Amino acid sequence: MINVLIIEDDPMVAKFNGIYLESIPGFTLAGIAETAEAGWTFYQSNKVDLILLDVHMGKKTGLELLRDFRKADDPVDVIIISAANDKQSVQTALRYGAVDYLIKPFTFERFQEALLQYEQKHQVMKDTEHVSQEAIDTFLLRSEKSQATVLDLPKGLTVRTFTTIVRQMMKRPKGAFSAADLAKETGISRVSVRKYLNHLVETDMLTVDIVYQETGRPLNRFIVKPEKIDILEALIRE
Numbered sequence: 131m132i133n134v135l136i137i138e139d140d141p142m143v144a145k146f147n148g149i150y151l152e153s154i155p156g157f158t159l160a161g162i163a164e165t166a167e168a169g170w171t172f173y174q175s176n177k178v179d180l181i182l183l184d185v186h187m188g189k190k191t192g193l194e195l196l197r198d199f200r201k202a203d204d205p206v207d208v209i210i211i212s213a214a215n216d217k218q219s220v221q222t223a224l225r226y227g228a229v230d231y232l233i234k235p236f237t238f239e240r241f242q243e244a245l246l247q248y249e250q251k252h253q254v255m256k257d258t259e260h261v262s263q264e265a266i267d268t269f270l271l272r273s274e275k276s277q278a279t280v281l282d283l284p285k286g287l288t289v290r291t292f293t294t295i296v297r298q299m300m301k302r303p304k305g306a307f308s309a310a311d312l313a314k315e316t317g318i319s320r321v322s323v324r325k326y327l328n329h330l331v332e333t334d335m336l337t338v339d340i341v342y343q344e345t346g347r348p349l350n351r352f353i354v355k356p357e358k359i360d361i362l363e364a365l366i367r368e
Contacts (some may be wrong), residue, residue: 133160135178137169137195138211138240139187145233147182147211150241154318156184156249166190170198180248183228185212185219193219196226207252209244211236243290244285282333287326291318295326296367299354307353308341327352335362 133317134175138144144162151157160178165188169181181201183192210223210259213234223231229251254261283292298316299307311328313320327350330336335358341349354362 131294132157132179134180135172136162136182138184139164150238153317154242154245157245164191166195177332181208182208182211185214193222200226239288239291243288246290246294283291293366294324294363295323306353308349308351
């Protein structure tokens with residue numbers, strides 16, 4: 131489980147970011163701090179793997195806090211979540227090793243993509259003493275270009291979420307499944323899952339059957355085409 135500290139001076143924003151965070155499997159909210167100083171104090175006495183950090187907060191900014199971590203030679207991972215979209219703030223955050231930068235307001239999918247990408251990096255660094263070039267390329271280059279070219283993902287769909295959904299599809303026993311099944315197993319909203327499944331139907335990777343229930347409300351049941359299994363497995367290996 132990845133322990134996350136949110137440092138954000140707007141209580142409502144912090145609350146919703148916490149809700150977003152805990153809807154994604156593999157992540158847990160370690161705590162919330164409203165100032166950079168309070169965040170530093172919390173971090174010193176609690177296990178924290180990742181910090182979601184605002185920039186503009188009271189006396190000390192999030193970027194100043196990030197700088198303090200690096201001066202202390204502390205490798206804690208940080209994702210900046212801020213309305214600060216000026217070039218200097220972005221460059222400073224990246225210079226001090228922020229693993230991602232989300233500009234408010236952002237979509238849940240972009241938030242989720244940032245965390246899933248971080249999770250992959252975290253797992254690679256945790257499980258291996260020596261890191262391969264392939265592993266580095268996975269979380270630095272992201273391989274998004276090659277994957278997006280194969281299926282030509284339409285606007286609004288991300289490669290990271292697509293990969294998560296396809297990976298879960300391939301783990302399932304053979305047979306039909308619904309968007310609700312995958313939503314429950316991945317933590318991704320059913321509406322979002324349905325968009326990706328519909329895209330896979332349109333690209334001839336899945337077939338879909340409509341089942342009419344006793345309530346009269348139709349249920350779409352999806353099946354992976356056997357002849358397309360190799361293609362899908364190749365995509366999630368990239």
